[in-house]
Amino acid sequence: MKNVIQFFRPVIYRGMLAVWYIFRPKTFGAKVVIVCGDEILLIKTTYDYGYSLPGGGVKKGEDPHDAAKREAIEEVSIVLDNVTQITTFVTTAEYKIDTVYGFYSEVLSKKYSLDKLEIERAEWHPINNLPKVGNVTQKIIDAYKNSLVSKV
Numbered sequence: 001m002k003n004v005i006q007f008f009r010p011v012i013y014r015g016m017l018a019v020w021y022i023f024r025p026k027t028f029g030a031k032v033v034i035v036c037g038d039e040i041l042l043i044k045t046t047y048d049y050g051y052s053l054p055g056g057g058v059k060k061g062e063d064p065h066d067a068a069k070r071e072a073i074e075e076v077s078i079v080l081d082n083v084t085q086i087t088t089f090v091t092t093a094e095y096k097i098d099t100v101y102g103f104y105s106e107v108l109s110k111k112y113s114l115d116k117l118e119i120e121r122a123e124w125h126p127i128n129n130l131p132k133v134g135n136v137t138q139k140i141i142d143a144y145k146n147s148l149v150s151k152v
Helices: 002-023 064-074 135-151
Strands: 026-036 037-045 055-058 084-091 097-106 120-127
Touching: 002 120, 026 064, 026 135, 037 135, 055 064, 064 097, 064 120, 084 135, 097 135
Parallel strands: 026 097
Antiparallel strands: 026 037, 026 055, 037 120, 084 097
8 A cells, every 4th residue: 555655646646736837825834854864854845856854834824933843743754842943935846836944953963763654755964065955955954154254
């Protein structure tokens, strides 16, 4: 059953893109840069091909901080004690009008466990040697790097 779901997820995602193109819904998402030492955790979902950050939709009435924490637990089983907001911006990259909240949180352990239905893999990468990521992910990582510079 899991293989069937993983097979159809990309098809469903592409179908959702078509619906979003037609209706242009307003959505809200939260993504989090999870930091351990000088490395950050990047994920690859089962429905997309590039690296991104843990995160997802903000539920109606949910605080974006809580959404970031919830998504970290759901996707990589990491409990984040504190998340710090570093950016907010609107993107139409997936044809919807998506308000994205970017956060970061530091952890002491690199230990994680994946939600195998949604997350294909996760990897720790040095902050100064990252693989290619999408525009939304890059914008949040840049905001994180800028927050480090402003602390100095």
